[in-house]
Amino acid sequence: MPIRVLDPTVAAKIAAGEVVERPASVVKELVENSLDAGATHITVGIQGGGIDLIQVTDDGEGIPVLDLELALERHATSKISHESDLQSITSMGFRGEALPSIAAVSRMVLTSRARGTDQGAYVRVRGGIMERKGAVGCPEGTSVTVQDLFANVPVRRKFLRSAAAEAGRIHTVVTQLALAHPQVRFQLVVNGKESFASPGSGDLRDALAGVYGSDTVDAMLEVSGTDTEGRRTWGYVSPPSTHRANRAAINFYVNRRWVQSRLLLQAVEEAYRGLLMEGRHPVVAMHVDVAPAEVDVNVHPAKREVRFHHEGALFSLVQRAVRETLVAQSPVPLVSPSASASSPMRWGPTPTQEPLPWRDLVPPREQSSTNDLPASLPAALPALRVLGQASGTYIIAEGPGGVYLIDQHAAHERVRYEKVTQQARERQPEVQGLLDPQAVELQPAQIQTLEEWKETLASYGFLGEPFGESTYLLRGVPNGLKDASPEGLLGEVLDLLSQARDPAQASDSVAASIACHSAVRAGDMLSHEEMVALVRQLEGAESPHTCPHGRPTMLHLSANSLEREFGRR
Numbered sequence: 001m002p003i004r005v006l007d008p009t010v011a012a013k014i015a016a017g018e019v020v021e022r023p024a025s026v027v028k029e030l031v032e033n034s035l036d037a038g039a040t041h042i043t044v045g046i047q048g049g050g051i052d053l054i055q056v057t058d059d060g061e062g063i064p065v066l067d068l069e070l071a072l073e074r075h076a077t078s079k080i081s082h083e084s085d086l087q088s089i090t091s092m093g094f095r096g097e098a099l100p101s102i103a104a105v106s107r108m109v110l111t112s113r114a115r116g117t118d119q120g121a122y123v124r125v126r127g128g129i130m131e132r133k134g135a136v137g138c139p140e141g142t143s144v145t146v147q148d149l150f151a152n153v154p155v156r157r158k159f160l161r162s163a164a165a166e167a168g169r170i171h172t173v174v175t176q177l178a179l180a181h182p183q184v185r186f187q188l189v190v191n192g193k194e195s196f197a198s199p200g201s202g203d204l205r206d207a208l209a210g211v212y213g214s215d216t217v218d219a220m221l222e223v224s225g226t227d228t229e230g231r232r233t234w235g236y237v238s239p240p241s242t243h244r245a246n247r248a249a250i251n252f253y254v255n256r257r258w259v260q261s262r263l264l265l266q267a268v269e270e271a272y273r274g275l276l277m278e279g280r281h282p283v284v285a286m287h288v289d290v291a292p293a294e295v296d297v298n299v300h301p302a303k304r305e306v307r308f309h310h311e312g313a314l315f316s317l318v319q320r321a322v323r324e325t326l327v328a329q330s331p332v333p334l335v336s337p338s339a340s341a342s343s344p345m346r347w348g349p350t351p352t353q354e355p356l357p358w359r360d361l362v363p364p365r366e367q368s369s370t371n372d373l374p375a376s377l378p379a380a381l382p383a384l385r386v387l388g389q390a391s392g393t394y395i396i397a398e399g400p401g402g403v404y405l406i407d408q409h410a411a412h413e414r415v416r417y418e419k420v421t422q423q424a425r426e427r428q429p430e431v432q433g434l435l436d437p438q439a440v441e442l443q444p445a446q447i448q449t450l451e452e453w454k455e456t457l458a459s460y461g462f463l464g465e466p467f468g469e470s471t472y473l474l475r476g477v478p479n480g481l482k483d484a485s486p487e488g489l490l491g492e493v494l495d496l497l498s499q500a501r502d503p504a505q506a507s508d509s510v511a512a513s514i515a516c517h518s519a520v521r522a523g524d525m526l527s528h529e530e531m532v533a534l535v536r537q538l539e540g541a542e543s544p545h546t547c548p549h550g551r552p553t554m555l556h557l558s559a560n561s562l563e564r565e566f567g568r569r
């Protein structure tokens, strides 16, 4: 075939594929246009999963009559004009691609009346070709109606899922935009029924309640932080007692744009380290506001990914802000009594409801996770009175709010962990010198790890020096080891270090390993004095509620739930 320049309508169809992947991407582009137009109220109506109909109506500034047709041209935008504008984008859109792309693959009607004018106008386009235009009476603002999406692109249509699944994606897009813009009132109407609404009060908590339900949101903790360069982070995170099986409820917004960011995800996961059970994930809605020039949003046509110029600064800002909130406020998990009297009492941290799968287009709302009990207790430990020990494993104690069961190993691990971490920070580890230095045989990879992390190892009390090619002469180990041999512990720690991603994680895993091997074990009988001493130390811990691996150190059986279980109330 000879080379030919493609017909504009074919070129537009191809380009449309990048921006308009499915109904949800149409909704995202249209709503972002409404936001850019300064709308305070945006209504999204869909039918047939958005394939049959999508209508987005706003009360924004509107489009002047004379510009209406131009808005449908490729690379026509009112948002940037110079290449240099790309350095600091403050609007959601800027590529001038959405309207022409959508128009190329659907039947579209664009109706608008510019603010302060008294006449509106409309254009009707089918498959990218203008069919009709004219004057029309309409309220100020813009309304875009998209019908028969991909009717002229059968391959794309084949890739769409069921109407319910596509509606689910639209629901996600609209809720994310509502969380990104709590000051805007959003309404999603699915097949004539309202399926989501946010009040537009400007309070992120109100928008969150519409998405996750007020029970979850009531328990969430407010986070905010700034750094000296003017970067700001703010939002809400769940306490460690509220968690999910996947990361679907972790949301980030950069300059009001919903983004997927590994960097921010890692910062948050780092903040929860040691507080959340392994394999569980928090509910998070965190905003990051930085100077537009610090972030590149022009990485991907759908603008879901961004690049930051100062990754390290942003990482520590978010990690520190979330960590500080969690440490200051995370509460003790409650023992949750069984819902019905006939089933056995369940001792465990309060379970959290998973989001419901999509069903009948009903938005997933969390149910109350703790019938009418308070979700949790305040962060600081109350003074506890030790009553005794059960199974050689749990310390039973009493406090003002009821009865507490403390896992002696987990509790001691937490105490030891914080102690060795502090000593390492001050470079004053408690060392147990070995009378006879031990020659430990090491693999070449272990020697390399040892070389790489020798400062860290020394700060925790591993002392010694290389001895020949493959031998290390161990002269001292961290004090207080209960069950591990010095060389066994060194081997374990080297394995952990070889997997560490960064110095913080390296230190953390060494500390956790030492803590584990120097803590009392389950099954160790403790005297009353020993238990009292342990509980006092735990009360003084920075994060007393979980062990370094994230398991709870204690469970609480509240006075209320005891009364209920015994039928006293």
Ligand code: ADP
Binding pocket: 029, 033, 034, 037, 058, 060, 061, 062, 063, 071, 072, 076, 077, 078, 079, 092, 093, 094, 095, 096, 097, 098, 099, 100, 141, 142, 143
């Ligand atoms: P972009 O958003 O990248 O500029 P679009 O193709 O999405 O490109 O929109 C083209 C232009 O149409 C916008 O720059 C804007 O001027 C105008 N426009 C689109 N939607 C709206 C709206 N809801 N309200 C006001 N103007 C709009």
Ligand code: MG
Binding pocket: 029, 032, 033, 092, 093, 094, 096, 097, 098, 099
């Ligand atoms: Mg746009």
